[in-house]
Amino acid sequence: MTALLSVDAVSKRFRGLVAVDRVSFSIMPGEIYAVIGPNGAGKTTLFNVIAGVFQPDDGTIAFNGSRIDGETPDGVCRRGIGRTFQIVRPFPGLSVEDNVIVGALLHRPDVAAARRHAHEILSRLDLFPKRSHLASTLTLPDRKRLEVARALATDPKLLLLDEVMAGLRPSETDRIVAILTELNRETGLTILLIEHVMRAVMALASRVLVLHHGAKIAEGTPAQVVREPAVIESYLGAEVLE
Amino acid sequence: MIARLIEGTSRRGLVLLALLLAFLILIPFFVNDYLITVLILIFYFAFVGQAWNIMMGFAGQLSLGHALYVGLGAYTSAALYVHFGVGPWIGMLAAIPVAGALGAVIGFLAFRFGVSGVYFAILTIAFCEFARVGFDHFRWVGGSAGFFLPVAQYSVNDLWNLRGKPSMFYYVILGFTVAAFIICHLLLRSRMGYFWQAIREDEPAARALGINAFRYKMIAVVISAGMTSLAGVFFAFFYNNLFPEQVFHISRSIEMILAPIIGGVGTLFGPILGAVILTGLSETMHEILHLLGVDVPGAKAVFYGICLLVVIVALPDGVWPWLSRRLGLSERK
Amino acid sequence: MPIDIYLNVAVSGLLTGLVYGLMALGLSVIFGVVRVVNFAHGEMMTIAMYLAVLAFSVLGLDPLVMMVPIAAVLFVFGYALQAGLIGPFINKPEHMQFILLVAVAVILVNVQLIVFGPDARGVQTAYSYDSFAVGKLIIDATKVYAALAALTVSAALFVFFRFTEVGKAIRACADNYTGALVVGLDVRRLYALTFGIGAACVGAAGAMMVVIIDVTPSLGPAYTLLAFVIVITGGLGSMPGALLGGVLIGMTEAMAGLLFSPSAKTMFAFAILVLVLLFRPQGIMGKRAA
Secondary structure, eight states: OOOSEEEEEEEEEETTEEEEEEEEEEEOTTOEEEEEOSTTSSHHHHHHHHTTSSOOSEEEEEETTEEOTTOOHHHHHHHTEEEOOSSOOOOTTSBHHHHHHHHHTTSOSOHHHHHHHHHHHHHHTTOGGGTTSBGGGSOHHHHHHHHHHHHHTTOOSEEEEESTTTTOOHHHHHHHHHHHHHHHHHHOOEEEEEOSOHHHHHHHOSEEEEEETTEEEEEEOHHHHTTOHHHIIIIIHHHHHO | OHHHHHTTOOHHHHHHHHHHHHHHHHGGGTSOHHHHHHHHHHHHHHHHHHHHHIIIIITOOOOSOTHHHHHHHHHHHHHHHHHHOOOHHHHHHHHHHHHHHHHHHHHHHHHHTTOOHHHHHHHHHHHHHHHHHHHHTOGGGTGGGOEEOOOOOOSSOBTTTTBSOHHHHHHHHHHHHHHHHHHHHHHHTSHHHHHHHHHHHOHHHHHHTTOOHHHHHHHHHHHHHHHHHHHHHHHHHHHOEEOHHHHTOHHHHHHHHHHHHHHOTTOSSHHHHHHHHHHHHHHHHHHHHHHHTOOOTTHHHHHHHHHHHHHHHHOTTOHHHHHHHHHTOOOOO | OOHHHHHHHHHHHHHHHHHHHHHHHHHHHHHHHHOOOOTTHHHHHHHHHHHHHHHHHHHOOOHHHHHHHHHHHHHHHHHHHIIIIIGGGTTSOHHHHHHHHHHHHHHHHHHHHHHHOSSOBOOOOTTTTOEEEETTEEEEHHHHHHHHHHHHHHHHHHHHHHHSHHHHHHHHHHHOHHHHHHTTOOHHHHHHHHHHHHHHHHHHHHHHHHHHSOBOTTHHHHHHHHHHHHHHHHOTTOHHHHHHHHHHHHHHHHHHHHHSOGGGHHHHHHHHHHHHHHHOTTOSSOOOOO
8 A cells, every 4th residue: 555645854944953854754544643742843844844834955745646845835735635723723703614614615616515514524523503603702622623624624635633632621632532533434534643642642643753853763653652762751751740 | 696695694684775775776866966976976985995895805905006996997998988989888898907907917926925914005005106107107198287088068868988967977886886796795605705715814724725825816906906997987987087196196095995994894885884984974074064164174184084083993893893783684704 | 417416416315315214213113013004104294394394483493403302292192192092903903003093194184284284384494505515516404414313313212222221121022022021011101102202203304304395284195105115125123224225215216306207206216115025025124034
C-alpha cells in the first residue's frame, strides 16, 4: 500500500532558527497519526508547511502521489487536506451553520446541497441544535468542534488537527476522541493530529512521531514511544512532573 | 429564481416590501419636482452604496476611491453620446467593462502584492486621484474646463436617450436600485456570497477551506466597479455637466460610502435605509436653516457631521440591524 | 531653464518638506501606537494655522513664537478627542474608526468655514520677504526658519520617546499591547497622551506652515491625504522615515509644479506612494514586519 502523505527530509528555518529539521515520515490511508513534542518543538510549523502556509526550505511533501510543497493553502485544501488552527478561528460574524456551509461548498456548487451536508456534519459533532447561533457566541469546546466540522465539510482525505483537545475538560476530550474514532472507522478518514493531551494520543493514534527542537527523536506505536529514554527525558518527564 | 429570492424572508417582511414598492412607484404622482429630486438623490446613494457594499460589506475590502468608477462611467457614456451620438443604454455597456477593467488592475496590484486594510484603502484613493489629474488634462472630454451634455427644455420624456423630466429619472434610478437589491440578494446567498463572507471574516481561515481568495476578491472588485459605473452614467445624464475636480474628488468617494455604513455594512437594506436617513437629514437641515434665515455656508455640514457622529457612536453596527430587530424582521448578515 | 532654478526649487521643496515631515510625524506616532488612522489630521493642521493667523492679526504675535502655545492647545484637543471619542472605537473595525474620524473632519472643516470664511488667510511678518543668498541659491527666510523649527521639534520628540519614562512606556504599548496591559501600564491614558503628542506635532507644523503658505478650510482634507502619503512612503512608525518621506514628497511636489503643472503635484506624490506600496510596503525606513 502506498502512503497517503509522505514528508521527506523537510526543513524550515526562520532567520537562522531551525524550526523544522529534516523531518521525514509517512502516513498510510486510514491511519491516525500523532505528532507530539514539547512547546516550541516545531509541531505547528511542520503543520503549516504541510498545509501550504509556509514553503519548506528543503525536502519534499507528497500527497496522494503528487508533490504539494510550494502549493498555496487553498490549493492544498482543494487537493483533499482539511485543517484546524491551534488558536481557533471560526468566522465570528457567521452562524454555526453558515461556517460549515462555507466548507461544504468547496465541492458542492449548490447551496442547498451544501446545507444538507453541513447539517449531517453538525449532527455528527453535536452542534446541530446550535446551528443558528453566531460563531462568536460559542464556548471554547463548541468552537473547537466547529473548526473540526468546518474542515470536515470540505470532504478531506486527510484531516490535520492542531491541538483540538487543548483546554478541554476530560469529558469533552473523550467525546471528541469518540467522534474522531467513529469518523475514522466509518469513512476511512486519515487523521494527522498534533496533541498535548496524552490520554487522547494513546486512545487515538496508531503511530506517534516525537519532535524535539524541530527534529524527529522517535517514531512508533504509542506504547513504544513512551518507553523511549530520549522521549521521557525531553518531554514526558516534564509532563509527569507537572 | 423567485423562490430563491423570497426564501428565508418572513411573510410579514414580504408584505412590507410589496407595500413599500407600490408606494415608491406611485409617489411621483403626488409630490412636486423638488421632492422627486430628493428621492432621486436618495436612490442614487442607495444604488452606489449597494454597489460599494459588495466590496466592503460582502468581501471585506475597504475602498475609499469609488468616485473613480462613477467618474469613469460618467465620462465614458458622456463621451460616446457627445462625440458619436451613442445613447446612454449602449454607453452603459461600454462603461461597465471600462470601470471593471480598471477595478481589475487595482485589485490585481493590491491583492498580488499583499496590500490590504488601510493600505488598500489609500491605494484606491491614489488611483482616484490619478484619474482626477488625468481627466483634468484630457482635452477630448473637456479637461478641467468641464464636459457638457446638450440641454434643452423637454416636454416629452425620451427614455432611450435619458432626456426628460425628473420623474423619468426617478423611475430609472428606482429601477437600478431595485435591480441592484435583487442582484445583491442573490449574490449574498450564492456560493460566491458565502466565500466572500468567509474572506471578509478571516482570510487565512477561508483559504484553509480551499477558497481561492485572490480570485473571489478580484470578482468582488470587478462587479462592484461595474455596478458603480452605471451610477456614473446616470449622473452624467442627470446633471449634464462633468468636472474632474468634482467628479473624482475624495469627498464624492466618502459621501457614497456613508449610507451603507450608517445603514449597516454587509446588509441588503443598510445602503437604502442609510441613504434615506442621510439625504433626508441633509435636506431637512437645509429647510430648517432656510426657515431660520441662517445662510452660513458650512452650517448644514456641521449639523450633518454631528448627526453622523451621534449615529456612529450610538449604533456602530448601523441602523438597519438595530431597526430590523425592533421590527421583528431578521436579516442574515 | 537654467540649472539654478531647479536647485532653488529643490531646496525650497526640501525646506517645506521638513514641515510636511513634522505634520506626518504626528500621524505616524498616532497610527504607530493607537493603531487608529487619523482622518482628521489635515483638519487639525488647519486649526493650528488659523490659530497662528489669529494670534498674529489680533495680538501681533509671531507664528514661530506661538508654535509652543499652539502645540499645547492641539495637545489638549488631541488628548480629549482620544479619551472622549475615539477610545471606545480602538478595537472596532477600520471602517467604523474611519467614519468616526471623517465625521470629526467634516465638523472641523465646516466650523472653520463658518468662522473664517472660504478666503485664504495668511500672515505678513517682518521677515516675510527676506531671503538668504548662498552662491546662486536664493532661499526664503521663512522656509529656513520653519524648517529649522520642524527639525528642533522632531529632535525633541525623538529625545522624549528614547529617554523619558513616559516615552518608553508609549513605545512599549506600540510594540505589545497585551504585554503593556499585563505589566500594568495605563494604556488608555498612554493612548490619549500619544494622540495628544501627535496633535501637538501637527500644531507645531501648522504654526510654521502658515508663514510659508496661506490657509483655507479646504486645505485640511488635502493635508490629510498628504500626511498619509508621506507616512506610508517613509515607513509607518519610523520617525526618521516620516521626515525623509516629508522631504521626498516636498521636493517631488515642488519639481512637479515646476516641470508640469501645479495640479499635477498630488499625482506625483501618489505615484511615489503606489510604487512604495507595491515594492516596499514597509516604507523606505520601515522595519519589515515579521
